[in-house]
Amino acid sequence: MLNIPLMKNNILPEDIEALVTFLRTEDRLTNGPKVVEFEKAWSEWLGVKHSLFVNSGASANLITMAVIRDLYGPGEVIVPPITWSSDITSVFAAGLTPVFADVNVSNMAMDEEEIISHLSENTRAVFLTHVLGFNGLSQRLLEELKARNIPLIEDVCESHGASMGGKKCGTFGLASNFSFYYAHHMSTIEGGMICTDDDGFYQMCRMYRSHGMVRELTDENMKREYAEKHPDLRPEFLFAVPGYNMRSTELNAVMGLSQLPRxxxxxxxxxxxxxxxxxxxxxxxxxxxxxxxxxxxxxxxxxxxxxxxxxxxxxxxxxxxxxxxxxxxxxxxxxxxxxxxxxxxxxxxxxxxxxxxxxxxxxxxxxxxxxxxxxxxxxxxxxxxxxx
Ligand SMILES: Cc1ncc(COP(=O)(O)O)c(C=O)c1O
Structure with missing residues (x-):
C-alpha cells in the first residue's frame, strides 16, 4: 500500500521544544510580544508593511470583509466557487453580496474574463483565492482593477510562497489572508494572518481583531480623534466598530517563529x-x-x-x-x-x-x-x- 496522508510532520520536535522552553520561562501567554515578533517576521518574509496575527484563516477572511464593508459601503464582492466556505461566509457576514465568477481549470482560480464581465458600479471588491498553491492572478486583471479603482483581496491561505513574476502572492492586492492550519504549508496549530501595505486598512483590522476597541490602534492621531469625538466614553473602553475577539496567543506565535525559517x-x-x-x-x-x-x-x-x-x-x-x-x-x-x-x-x-x-x-x-x-x-x- 502507498500510505500517503494529506500531511505529515508539519509540526516537528523542535517546534514542541520551542513551545516547552517558552512555557518554562514565561507566564503571559495571551497575545503579546511574541505575536508582534511573528507579525514582523511574517511581514519581512512576505514583503509587506503590516501583518496582523489572528486565530484562523477564516477569522482573517471575516475581519477583511468587515473592513471592506466599512471602507467601501454595502454592495457586491466577486467570489470564486472553488474556495473555502469562509470566503463566502465572510461576505454574507459583512452584509455584502457574493457574485460568483467561474474558475479556469489551469489554476482553479477565477477566470480573468469571468471576473471582468461581473464587475459593475456595485462591485466593492474582488476576493480572489489562490487555490492549492497556484498563482491565480494575471497582469491583465491587476491592470483592469486598478483602472476601475476596485480593491483586490487575495486569499493565500492555501498558497504560501506562490508568486507571479517573482513577486509573492499576497502582495498584489489591498490586503491578503493566510492560514496556518495544520494541513497547510506551515502550521501554528490554528492561526491566520492579515497582510497589507495600507495603514488605514491595518488600523481597522486591529480594532476588529479585538472587540472593536479603539485602544488597539497604533495610530495615535486616530486614537485621539475617536476620544475627542466621544467625550462621554472612556478611551480605553471605546468600541468603534462591531468587532470580534479573534486574537491568537503567544504559544501559536512561538510555533510560527519556529516554523517560518523552514x-x-x-x-x-x-x-x-x-x-x-x-x-x-x-x-x-x-x-x-x-x-x-x-x-x-x-x-x-x-x-x-x-x-x-x-x-x-x-x-x-x-x-x-x-x-x-x-x-x-x-x-x-x-x-x-x-x-x-x-x-x-x-x-x-x-x-x-x-x-x-x-x-x-x-x-x-x-x-x-x-x-x-x-x-x-x-x-x-x-x-x-x-x-x-
Ligand atoms: C482558501 C481558504 N481560505 C480560508 C481558509 C480558512 O482557514 P482556517 O482553516 O485557518 O480557518 C481555508 C482553510 O483551510 C482555505 O483553504
Missing part, C-alpha cells in the same frame, strides 16, 4: 515533488496543463481528462485501497455555490452555471504533497493512476 526549504521540496508528479502522469488520462509558474503546492491535483462517474469511482476506490488520503473537489467542499448555506441565501442562483467549477467538483480531487514525501511513493502513485 518554510522556503520545505516549499522548494514541494515544488520538486509536484514537478515529478505532473511529469509522470499520463496526459491522455489526467489534466497536466497546470499553471506551474510560481506554483508552490501542498497538494497533487488529480483531474480526469475524460470524466465519467465510473472512472471517478475507480479512481477513488484505488486511492482508498492504497490508503492515499484525498479530498474531492479540491479543498473538500467543491463548488461552493452548491452548498446549502449558499443555496439558502441565493435561491435564484444556478450552481450548475459554474461549469468549470462543476468539473472540479465532480471529477477532481487532491492528495497530499508534503516535504518528506518519498520519490518512490510519488512514482508509485503515478503508476497506480496511469493504470486505471
Amino acid at each position: 518554510l522556503d526549504a520545505n516549499n522548494a521540496r514541494r515544488v520538486e515533488n509536484l514537478k515529478l508528479f505532473i511529469s509522470h502522469l499520463d496526459p491522455e488520462k489526467y489534466f497536466t496543463d497546470f499553471a506551474m509558474e510560481g506554483a508552490v503546492n501542498y497538494a497533487f491535483v488529480v483531474l480526469l481528462c475524460h470524466p465519467s462517474e465510473e472512472k471517478f469511482q475507480a479512481l477513488t476506490d484505488m486511492l482508498r485501497a492504497e490508503n492515499v488520503e484525498f479530498r474531492r473537489g479540491t479543498a473538500g467542499g467543491g463548488n461552493m455555490a452548491r452548498q446549502p448555506f449558499v443555496r439558502q441565501r441565493m435561491p435564484g442562483f444556478n450552481p450548475a452555471s459554474l461549469k468549470n467549477a462543476d468539473i472540479i467538483h465532480f471529477y477532481g480531487l487532491y492528495t497530499g504533497n508534503y516535504p518528506t514525501l518519498e520519490k518512490e511513493k510519488i512514482l508509485g502513485l503515478c503508476e497506480c493512476l496511469n493504470s486505471l
